[in-house]
Amino acid sequence: DTEVTQTPKHLVMGMTNKKSLKCEQHMGHRAMYWYKQKAKKPPELMFVYSYEKLSINESVPSRFSPECPNSSLLNLHLHALQPEDSALYLCASSSRPGEKLFFGSGTQLSVL
Amino acid sequence: GENVEQHPSTLSVQEGDSAVIKCTYSDSASNYFPWYKQELGKGPQLIIDIRSNVGEKKDQRIAVTLNKTAKHFSLHITETQPEDSAVYFCADGHYNAGNMLTFGGGTRLMVKP
Secondary structure, eight states: OOOEEEEOSEEEEOTTOEEEEEEEEOSOOSEEEEEEEOTTSOOEEEEEEETTEEEEEOSOOTTEEEEEEETTEEEEEEESOOGGGOEEEEEEEESSTTSOOEEOOOEEEEEO | OOOEEEEOSEEEEETTSOEEEEEEEOOTTOOEEEEEEEOTTSOOEEEEEEETTOSEEEETTEEEEEETTTTEEEEEEOSOOGGGOEEEEEEEBOTTTTOOOEEOOOEEEEEEO
């Protein structure tokens, strides 16, 4: 199994809503990542979890809250988002930090 | 890596022709150079990568070359097919050192049948 699975694929939310993005991998990878990608741009790193601990937070606003319940799961909790937060949110994993990245298909988020 | 520049930003080729995308990096300590292909509505997929101890790597119609002295690396796709149409991203990093990848700006490749 070489897949990183993300749900939901699409999400529309209002600025007062609370929602969560989910990511799962069963490759035994110990590093998991959240990236944000705007149209026609490369992915931008948001958070890195290494061995289930948050190791990198790229100065992301607190309205984005990551969580790593175990080595296979990664969540991104969303609250009070702004329209400019609309983007494709990508989860990725690697066997260890800095090694080959495997991306999921992403969640296309629209904030109204 | 520190900064990765990717050219061209768009590339249109006829089916069967070759396509070349070039990236230049600035971090002399970088030793890992992957290439990702992103199709519409999907996440980036790793298609080939190279480490700094080799100058070239091939996988069927895809090859990557690395020139460490000039700090550039290139993706070569031969006998292009319509399904090669996608956005391609290069990146650099320090493999197995815990550093995160730095991505180039992307190249939209269009293969015309």
